[in-house]
Amino acid sequence: MKNYDKLINDLAPRKFGKIGVIWTSLLIVIIIIGLVAYIDQIRQGQVVTNMRDYALWGIYISNFVFFVATSFVGSITVAILRLTNNTWRTPLVRIAEIISVAAIIMAGITIMIDMARPDRILNLFIHARLQSPITWDVIIIPTYIVISLLLLYFPLLPDLAILKKHFNKKSPKLSRIYGFLSLNWSGSKAQKILQEKSIKIIAIMIIPVGILLQTIDAWLFSTTYRIGWDSTNFAPYFISGAFVAGVGALITVIYIVRRVKKLENYIKDSHFDKLGKLLVLACLIYLYFNINEYLIPAFTAKKGEAVHLDTLFTGHYATLFWLVTIGGLVIPIVVLLFKNGRKPLPMFFIGLIVVIGSWWKRYVIVTPTLLHPFLPIQGVPESWRHYFPSLHEWLITIATLAMALLIITLLVRYLPVIPIQRTADEQELLKTDKNSES
Amino acid sequence: MKDRKKLYLISFVLLSVFLITSGFHEVYGQAKKNKVRLKADYVKLMDREIYLDIKATSKIEKKNVKVPNIEVTIYNEFNDEEIELGTTITNMKGESKFVIKDLSDIKADSTNVYNIILSFRGNDYFKKASKSISFKDAEIKANLLTKDSLNYIKATLIDKSKDSVIVGESLDVQVQRLFRSLKIGEEFNNTDESGTIIVPIEEGIPGVDGNLTIEVVLNDHDEFGTVKTFVNAPIGTPIVDESTFDQRTMWSPRNKTPMFILIFTNLLIIGIWSILLYLTINLFKISKTKN
Numbered sequence: 001m002k003n004y005d006k007l008i009n010d011l012a013p014r015k016f017g018k019i020g021v022i023w024t025s026l027l028i029v030i031i032i033i034g035l036v037a038y039i040d041q042i043r044q045g046q047v048v049t050n051m052r053d054y055a056l057w058g059i060y061i062s063n064f065v066f067f068v069a070t071s072f073v074g075s076i077t078v079a080i081l082r083l084t085n086n087t088w089r090t091p092l093v094r095i096a097e098i099i100s101v102a103a104i105i106m107a108g109i110t111i112m113i114d115m116a117r118p119d120r121i122l123n124l125f126i127h128a129r130l131q132s133p134i135t136w137d138v139i140i141i142p143t144y145i146v147i148s149l150l151l152l153y154f155p156l157l158p159d160l161a162i163l164k165k166h167f168n169k170k171s172p173k174l175s176r177i178y179g180f181l182s183l184n185w186s187g188s189k190a191q192k193i194l195q196e197k198s199i200k201i202i203a204i205m206i207i208p209v210g211i212l213l214q215t216i217d218a219w220l221f222s223t224t225y226r227i228g229w230d231s232t233n234f235a236p237y238f239i240s241g242a243f244v245a246g247v248g249a250l251i252t253v254i255y256i257v258r259r260v261k262k263l264e265n266y267i268k269d270s271h272f273d274k275l276g277k278l279l280v281l282a283c284l285i286y287l288y289f290n291i292n293e294y295l296i297p298a299f300t301a302k303k304g305e306a307v308h309l310d311t312l313f314t315g316h317y318a319t320l321f322w323l324v325t326i327g328g329l330v331i332p333i334v335v336l337l338f339k340n341g342r343k344p345l346p347m348f349f350i351g352l353i354v355v356i357g358s359w360w361k362r363y364v365i366v367t368p369t370l371l372h373p374f375l376p377i378q379g380v381p382e383s384w385r386h387y388f389p390s391l392h393e394w395l396i397t398i399a400t401l402a403m404a405l406l407i408i409t410l411l412v413r414y415l416p417v418i419p420i421q422r423t424a425d426e427q428e429l430l431k432t433d434k435n436s437e438s
Numbered sequence: 439m440k441d442r443k444k445l446y447l448i449s450f451v452l453l454s455v456f457l458i459t460s461g462f463h464e465v466y467g468q469a470k471k472n473k474v475r476l477k478a479d480y481v482k483l484m485d486r487e488i489y490l491d492i493k494a495t496s497k498i499e500k501k502n503v504k505v506p507n508i509e510v511t512i513y514n515e516f517n518d519e520e521i522e523l524g525t526t527i528t529n530m531k532g533e534s535k536f537v538i539k540d541l542s543d544i545k546a547d548s549t550n551v552y553n554i555i556l557s558f559r560g561n562d563y564f565k566k567a568s569k570s571i572s573f574k575d576a577e578i579k580a581n582l583l584t585k586d587s588l589n590y591i592k593a594t595l596i597d598k599s600k601d602s603v604i605v606g607e608s609l610d611v612q613v614q615r616l617f618r619s620l621k622i623g624e625e626f627n628n629t630d631e632s633g634t635i636i637v638p639i640e641e642g643i644p645g646v647d648g649n650l651t652i653e654v655v656l657n658d659h660d661e662f663g664t665v666k667t668f669v670n671a672p673i674g675t676p677i678v679d680e681s682t683f684d685q686r687t688m689w690s691p692r693n694k695t696p697m698f699i700l701i702f703t704n705l706l707i708i709g710i711w712s713i714l715l716y717l718t719i720n721l722f723k724i725s726k727t728k729n
Contacts, residue, residue: 129692130703183725190727198720
């Protein structure tokens with residue numbers, strides 16, 4: 001019983017410390033600045049962005065693709081590890097679920113930011129053409145948001161009931177909220193059966209839906225018949241890229257949460273080691289698809305493709321392209337192949353550069369292609385031939401990233417980041433196992 | 439004192455330069471009127487309409503410019519008398535089409551020549567101008583011939599004033615197309631002693647439902663103007679309509695979505711959202727389960 005109380009004390013949400021308050025305040029300030037920029041964008045129109053006739057998808061879309069990719073972490077780490085009965089997943093899954101929820105909500109918001117007239121959003125549904133991948137995207141994103149929320153919520157029920165009891169005296173108000181959210185969870189057999197059945201269904205369902213989400217995201221590009229996007233490889237390329245972005249984000253957040261919440265006894269070095277192996281696998285698969293994406297067009301060297309690849313390999317985007325490829329993919333593979341590279345601190349840095357690399361990778365996918373149209377760019381101002389985000393675009397995009405981090409921060413603050421009931425059950429199970437062995 | 443005189447002088451010179459280069463120039467420019475050049479072509483479309491194709495131009499600053507919005511009056515000159523036929527106003531391209539309802543409404547002289555005078559009275563910008571044209575009435579009789587499975591167009595050019603055929607004039611034979619007629623046959627098809635030409639029509643010319651409209655034209659003739667006749671010939675290769683407008687395709691509007699997309703997508707949506715509904719019901723059941 002003592003151990004159980006200690007477990008709850010360790011894993012129950014705690015108030016922000018000084019750093020937590022500063023961090024949250026900083027995020028709120030960034031969001032407010034972004035909000036002001038967004039209001040100005042609505043007032044003045046998208047002329048405040050640097051998107052023009054050619055670069056009509058800019059940083060907003062690359063940011064959207066990044067969020068969609070990151071949300072894939074829910075499908076892979078949670079669902080796959082759950083279905084394959086990998087018990088080491090327990091302290092990691094909730095953080096993955098939280099990242100998934102934050103990322104997919106922000107993906108939905110980001111795509112609305114890209115719309116010049118958000119007041120016409122209902123037209124997307126009213127005048128939807130089912131032939132259009134954009135319509136599929138409009139359908140799949142809310143679907144994935146609901147699935148991600150359910151994937152987070154169902155396993156939370158027992159923990160919410162525990163927290164209700166835990167905060168009963170300390171904070172009755174919080175206790176009432178946890179009580180309301182726990183849906184009268186008592187841990188009865190009937191409730192457990194319903195919960196386990198539901199989690200299993202979600203875990204199975206989120207895999208095809210997650211793959212569908214990434215595929216539709218890729219088809220938004222590959223169905224446009226543009227140089228650099230016109231590829232049958234694009235969906236698996238995006239799925240593997242999402243695998244990398246998702247696991248990279250997971251490692252980064254896990255490291256920070258473990259450190260801030262002092263969870264070293266629960267999230268151990270071995271977890272980082274396993275996550276490192278998962279990330280290196282993801283990076284290798286993604287590298288394979290990258291080689292496919294660039295080698296074959298370079299080999300066949302159709303005129304348009306050759307010009308596009310020149311821009312990436314040696315031209316205007318070369319620095320960014322090689323930084324993203326080598327820094328965000330090759331170096332992580334090399335480092336993670338070594339055991340010492342899979343220790344928590346190196347893993348944190350690797351996770352961080354993988355996430356940054358993943359973000360810029362989307363930029364490299366989106367922008368250069370738009371600046372290489374089939375018909376030559378003629379009769380337009382010189383500035384339309386290039387694209388670099390405007391101040392408005394940067395402020396708004398940084399605010400969306402801050403908003404995602406704020407969602408993660410608040411969920412980490414108010415929810416147990418490590419499943420309490422499941423950890424208790426597993427420890428109990430271990431004891432039983434040891435007793436039976438002895 | 440000297441300085442003040444100098445100042446007056448400089449002011450006077452500057453004022454003069456300013457007035458000459460701006461206001462005076464404008465006044466002078468308005469006072470000068472330009473000449474208008476009128477041009478008219480007589481066009482007779484057999485069994486359709488007869489009209490005068492009028493163009494007004496002017497040479498301004500060494501450039502030929504089209505003169506829009508001027509009123510041109512058309513007269514029929516007969517026995518030194520000018521009978522007004524009507525007026526027309528040039529469009530923005532400086533062009534106008536004056537339709538002669540019936541040639542019998544106007545009078546020809548003793549040699550059966552019709553004399554027409556176009557007159558512009560002048561306005562604030564352009565001087566008055568006039569132009570006279572003369573023409574005789576001619577017609578082309580054309581029909582389709584088929585000989586040994588080959589198709590020909592046979593056309594005869596007739597001078598209506600003498601009711602005799604016209605020999606040795608070149609007629610153009612062409613097929614009506616969307617932007618510009620397609621010329622067929624030889625470059626010059628001169629009428630023989632019976633005023634006739636026979637031109638073979640090659641096979642395989644596409645037409646809507648296989649119908650071709652063949653034109654036989656006497657083009658811009660000094661005496662007869664332009665005379666054109668039309669022959670409908672159902673000898674073309676029918677155009678196969680490859681439009682997918684009525685089909686359900688990936689590029690159709692939403693009411694013509696392909697069935698497989700409709701069925702597959704809706705099945706997916708209904709399937710997934712049914713499960714989500716079931717899961718939500720499970721949440722409700724959990725909350726209602728008694729201990």
